[in-house]
Amino acid sequence: xxxxxxxxxxxxxxxxxxxxxxxxxxxxxxxxxxxxxxxxxxxxxxxxxxxxxxxxxxxxxxxxxxxxxxxxxxxxxxxxxxxxxxxxxxxxxxxxxxxxxxxxxxxxxxxxxxxxxxxxxxxxxxxxxxxxxxxxxxxxxxxxxxxxxxxxxxxxxxxxxxxxxxxxxxxxxxxxxxxxxxxxxxxxxxxxxxxxxxxxxxxxxxxxxxxxxxxxxxxxxxxxxxxxxxxxxxxxxxxxxxxxxxxxxxxxxxxxxxxxxxxxxxxxxxxxxxxxxxxxxxxxxxxxxxxxxxxxxxxxxxxxxxxxxxxxxxxxxxxxxxxxxxxxxxxxxxxxxxxxxxxxxxxxxxxxxxxxxxxxxxxxxxxxxxxxxxxxxxxxxxxxxxxxxxxxxxx
Amino acid sequence: xxxxxxxxxxxxxxxxxxxxxxxxxxxxxxxxxxxxxxxxxxxxxxxxxxxxxxxxxxxxxxxxxxxxxxxxxxxxxxxxxxxxxxxxxxxxxxxxxxxxxxxxxxxxxxxxxxxxxxxxxxxxxxxxxxxxxxxxxxxxxxxxxxxxxxxxxxxxxxxxxxxxxxxxxxxxxxxxxxxxxxxxxxxx
Numbered sequence: 001x002x003x004x005x006x007x008x009x010x011x012x013x014x015x016x017x018x019x020x021x022x023x024x025x026x027x028x029x030x031x032x033x034x035x036x037x038x039x040x041x042x043x044x045x046x047x048x049x050x051x052x053x054x055x056x057x058x059x060x061x062x063x064x065x066x067x068x069x070x071x072x073x074x075x076x077x078x079x080x081x082x083x084x085x086x087x088x089x090x091x092x093x094x095x096x097x098x099x100x101x102x103x104x105x106x107x108x109x110x111x112x113x114x115x116x117x118x119x120x121x122x123x124x125x126x127x128x129x130x131x132x133x134x135x136x137x138x139x140x141x142x143x144x145x146x147x148x149x150x151x152x153x154x155x156x157x158x159x160x161x162x163x164x165x166x167x168x169x170x171x172x173x174x175x176x177x178x179x180x181x182x183x184x185x186x187x188x189x190x191x192x193x194x195x196x197x198x199x200x201x202x203x204x205x206x207x208x209x210x211x212x213x214x215x216x217x218x219x220x221x222x223x224x225x226x227x228x229x230x231x232x233x234x235x236x237x238x239x240x241x242x243x244x245x246x247x248x249x250x251x252x253x254x255x256x257x258x259x260x261x262x263x264x265x266x267x268x269x270x271x272x273x274x275x276x277x278x279x280x281x282x283x284x285x286x287x288x289x290x291x292x293x294x295x296x297x298x299x300x301x302x303x304x305x306x307x308x309x310x311x312x313x314x315x316x317x318x319x320x321x322x323x324x325x326x327x328x329x330x331x332x333x334x335x336x337x338x339x340x341x342x343x344x345x346x347x348x349x350x351x352x353x354x355x356x357x358x359x360x361x362x363x364x365x366x367x368x369x370x371x372x373x374x375x376x377x378x379x380x381x382x383x384x385x386x387x388x389x390x391x392x393x394x395x
Numbered sequence: 396x397x398x399x400x401x402x403x404x405x406x407x408x409x410x411x412x413x414x415x416x417x418x419x420x421x422x423x424x425x426x427x428x429x430x431x432x433x434x435x436x437x438x439x440x441x442x443x444x445x446x447x448x449x450x451x452x453x454x455x456x457x458x459x460x461x462x463x464x465x466x467x468x469x470x471x472x473x474x475x476x477x478x479x480x481x482x483x484x485x486x487x488x489x490x491x492x493x494x495x496x497x498x499x500x501x502x503x504x505x506x507x508x509x510x511x512x513x514x515x516x517x518x519x520x521x522x523x524x525x526x527x528x529x530x531x532x533x534x535x536x537x538x539x540x541x542x543x544x545x546x547x548x549x550x551x552x553x554x555x556x557x558x559x560x561x562x563x564x565x566x567x568x569x570x571x572x573x574x575x576x577x578x579x580x581x582x583x
Contacts, residue, residue: 001475013456110580299413301446301469302470303469304434305433305437307437324464389408392448
């Protein structure tokens with residue numbers, strides 16, 4: 001074995017504290033990056049999944065110049081028949097409502113609540129909105145309403161409560177109707193926690209917009225067909241001024257915010273790695289300082305500058321390699337574990353869509369090698385410049 | 396020999412190319428050494444010069460045999476088995492063959508100096524420079540180390556240049572150079 005590698009290994013073995021501390025510093029640095037990526041990409045994927053499932057489907061169809069009428073139903077039936085990869089298509093109609101409830105003789109009111117009307121037959125084929133209904137029933141017949149968790153809380157309403165809902169019709173008239181609360185929806189803020197869900201026909205009646213649809217959600221068996229479907233629809237309905245959006249387009253504003261947040265948090269992770277590299281430089285400086293006399297002795301025996309440089313850079317390389325293996329092992333175990341448990345923050349929190357990425361884990365872990373090596377270069381360079389007699393006198 | 400501050404150690408360090416002279420030149424085997432690069436000086440130290448220091452200067456993280464093998468490892472071109480054999484042979488000569496697995500810092504002062512002697516001689520350098528080799532040893536151990544160096548000098552035909560205060564050394568050497576204020580005062 002080359003004497004430089006031999007000495008690098010012996011010195012590391014004899015300074016276990018510094019050795020282990022350097023490895024831990026590097027592993028922590030890499031883990032910060034890995035966990036940031038796992039958690040925050042999990043958040044982004046979870047939000048993407050939820051907005052796909054609750055709000056927009058895989059493809060969202062609207063009109064640039066108003067709402068659909070009966071042509072909306074024809075479009076939904078067409079896509080179901082024409083495209084085998086279409087799992088379902090469902091209409092939505094939105095409005096704004098004022099609500100009040102009387103609980104224990106006290107009137108509770110909420111203003112300007114977004115209300116979305118769904119088709120109870122078609123919606124479950126397209127959306128998993130029904131899964132957000134944590135209390136009561138998700139089947140909404142006419143005269144029934146599901147309140148978002150925050151709205152229910154403001155109204156102090158429970159499943160079974162009766163509430164008055166006021167909407168403004170197309171003609172500008174107030175229309176008030178009594179509804180019974182059949183369910184409470186909670187979705188970690190992604191769906192309708194601050195809104196209410198009712199039967200689409202109730203909204204049509206109250207706002208006097210018969211047969212109107214303002215959004216058509218289309219769910220695919222394979223989301224990769226979304227661009228194919230979009231192209232087909234724009235061609236087939238060229239005269240109808242359709243607006244066809246993929247989930248990336250429909251959720252652009254939401255996703256852009258999340259991704260810029262993730263970019264910022266990843267930057268914080270990079271600073272973590274930078275801190276780790278400073279820790280290693282400091283530790284390596286301590287290692288070199290404790291070896292000053294040995295450096296003098298080795299030089300007196302005929303070691304050259306490059307030999308000394310090599311010994312200490314090899315130590316950094318060895319530390320980097322071991323840290324890399326440790327980070328990959330821990331990162332893989334943690335990633336697979338978090339992926340398997342459907343991790344979420346709190347029982348009603350967003351369920352993260354964590355996906356273990358072996359290539360990212362490997363490349364992040366391998367980054368410890370050049371980092372460990374680079375961190376040892378400066379201390380090694382300083383060590384190699386010591387004159388033998390000075391080095392021996394310094395102790 | 397010479398009084399403290401007479402320049403003995405400085406002379407030895409310069410001859411061993413561990414220190415640079417402010418003026419003048421040093422030639423070793425006809426090679427003008429002062430103009431050599433650090434790397435070339437290291438080569439000369441590696442193959443032609445052995446050092447024995449007052450404070451032993453062993454690498455505490457290495458075992459006895461590893462310390463002795465170090466000059467051979469640096470010289471390269473020798474198999475591990477041959478290096479071990481050479482180290483054992485020289486350690487046998489200094490009476491430490493039973494201690495080869497011990498860490499250098501587990502030995503007594505006398506034993507450490509014997510290891511230092513073995514390390515200085517293991518790759519058969521033409522010149523061995525010893526700076527106060529008995530300075531940290533009791534008189535009995537000093538006598539043993541002096542006898543050992545004399546014996547090895549005779550047996551291995553290597554030149555020893557020793558800086559010392561020890562009177563016991565004077566009877567063991569072929570030539571005594573006395574220094575005073577950085578200059579040679581007398582040669583006996």
